[in-house]
Every structure is written in structure tokens, then in C-alpha cells.
Amino acid sequence: MAVSKVKITRIEKGLTQLELAQLVQVTRQTIGLIELGKYNPTLKLCIDIARALDKTLDDLFWEEE
Amino acid sequence: MAVSKVKITRIEKGLTQLELAQLVQVTRQTIGLIELGKYNPTLKLCIDIARALDKTLDDLFWEEE
């Protein structure tokens, strides 16, 4: 699997996993696993992450086709 | 809470809760609770629902602001 859009966007924003985790109130591990595609996060968390990164759900989690 | 976009879209498509549930392989109850905003579904299920309804995540689950 390619690098996730969450990871790319987080790095573009200059945030660490820990900082993003604190912004959305989860642990660093949860962010790490989502970035690696090993988790199936809940909608609420996806929305929180998108807002924290100034993106939308489609920007981060949608793939055409 | 207003009627969810999932419910509106499902009805526009002429589907029952049971039919949509079968399309995305969950139970009728799960669809019903998501439509009523009483569940926090997983990303995978949101994606499955969006594809089943020919919509995107943003169409069904994103709210501006």
C-alpha cells in the first residue's frame, strides 16, 4: 500500500503523529496505525482528523473507482 | 437532528433499509441506527454505503464548518 494521504498531509502540515493525535484526542499509536492502513477508524475520528488537517473526508479517505 | 443524508439518498434510490443493508453486508438495524445518527460507523462501512448509493463520503457524511 502506498503512503496514506493522511500521512502525506500531516507531514505537509509539519505535524508529528503525536501532535496530530493530541489534536484529535487519540493516542499516537492510533494515528500511526491509520497511516499504515492497518486500522478501520470510525467516522467520527476520520472527521476529526480531516478537520485538524484542513481537509475533507474525500480528500483523505476516498478513492475513485 | 435532521433526517440524515444517508436516509434521504436511500429513499431517493428506492431502497429499503434491508436492501441497503444487504448491499453492504450489515444488518438492517445497523443501517437504521446510522440513519438515526445513533451510531459512529467505521470508515469501511461508510465507504461501502457511499458506493452502494453512488455518492462519495463527503456527499453523505461531511458537513461544512
Next chain:
DNA sequence: ACAAAGTGTAATATATATATTGCATAGAAT
């Protein structure tokens, strides 16, 4: 060389999404 920060990973515990079963009600069709 060393310390510190960032990240991947793993084991166990906890919270919660989802399944299962069942009942109640309303509306449509007959």
C-alpha cells in the same frame, strides 16, 4: 559518543461498533 525525538511494533485491557433475536407499531394491499 550521547541524548532526545519520531516512528513502528507488540501484548494485554477496555470501550464500542455490529450481530442476533425479538417485539411493537404504522401503513399499504388485499
Next chain:
DNA sequence: ATTCTATGCAATATATATATTACACTTTGT
């Protein structure tokens, strides 16, 4: 009136998202 479909709701069971703690490795800065 009665049957059937669609939906809301509730109790309990199961699967899994997430937390917690801990360790290893790499990179950067000093």
C-alpha cells in the same frame, strides 16, 4: 379485518477500534 412490509427499539452477545505500556530502531542535534 387481516396480512405483509417497513421501521424503531431494546437486551444480550461478539468482534474490533482504541488505550495503555513498553521496547527497538533511526535520525538529528549537541
